[in-house]
Amino acid sequence: MEIKILKNIMGVNDQVAGKNRELLEKNKVFTINIMASPGAGKTSTVLQTIKALKPLRVGVIEGDISSTIDAETVAKVGVPVVQINTGGECHLDANMIQNALGNLPLDEMDVLMIENVGNLVCPADFKLGESLKALIASVPEGDDKPYKYPGMFTAVDVIILNKIDLLPYVKFSVEAFTQAVKGINSKAQIFPISCTTGEGVEAWGKWLKKRIKDTGK
Ligand code: MG
Ligand code: ZN
Numbered sequence: 001m002e003i004k005i006l007k008n009i010m011g012v013n014d015q016v017a018g019k020n021r022e023l024l025e026k027n028k029v030f031t032i033n034i035m036a037s038p039g040a041g042k043t044s045t046v047l048q049t050i051k052a053l054k055p056l057r058v059g060v061i062e063g064d065i066s067s068t069i070d071a072e073t074v075a076k077v078g079v080p081v082v083q084i085n086t087g088g089e090c091h092l093d094a095n096m097i098q099n100a101l102g103n104l105p106l107d108e109m110d111v112l113m114i115e116n117v118g119n120l121v122c123p124a125d126f127k128l129g130e131s132l133k134a135l136i137a138s139v140p141e142g143d144d145k146p147y148k149y150p151g152m153f154t155a156v157d158v159i160i161l162n163k164i165d166l167l168p169y170v171k172f173s174v175e176a177f178t179q180a181v182k183g184i185n186s187k188a189q190i191f192p193i194s195c196t197t198g199e200g201v202e203a204w205g206k207w208l209k210k211r212i213k214d215t216g217k
Helices: 002-026 042-052 069-075 094-101 150-155 164-169 174-184 201-214
Strands: 030-036 058-064 081-085 111-115 132-138 158-162 189-192
Touching: 002 030, 002 094, 030 042, 030 201, 042 058, 042 069, 042 111, 042 158, 042 201, 058 069, 058 094, 069 081, 081 094, 132 150, 150 174, 158 174, 174 189, 189 201
Parallel strands: 030 111, 030 132, 058 081, 058 111, 132 158, 158 189
Antiparallel strands: none
16 A cells, blocks of 8 residues: 555656656756765756856756755856755655746756755655756765665766865775676766866766767757
């Protein structure tokens, strides 16, 4: 019984996600669902990616449990941003995105970056209507994260490994991390970056631009 109810909820979510996708595709907006644990550097990565994607025009949806700090930070760089406060909910769902889309100038955007709530479990299960699922992992979290959160690491199309400037100070093997990822998700590319020094951001931006172009932009 419990399982049946859960399936119905997911069915409704997927329907709304499909409608979001239609609306985004109609407006030629490539959408990235960015997931990560709290503190991995989602907002810093969003800001670096906005710069790297120029001249493409980016809009942002900021998902947070309660604050508007990240949305204010993003708004300062002059891109359209909508804040979703989930009111304690630990993930974004398609309905929340549907509401947010009505408040964004989709016809003036090429890319939508959705910063999901910091959580490596349930955001992986909720489709939002995105073109690409991205995960940000970070060096201080340890190289064994893929083993601890296989659902998330399996669900994503691309993985950004942030904070590589901390590699000299933290016990983290990029090799071990890469092996762990390959073991459960052989298709996901890994981009090591540092939002602090800017290292690796260009390569990530280049790959993303190509991916956006290949989908027909
Ligand atoms: Mg953030
Ligand atoms: Zn949740």
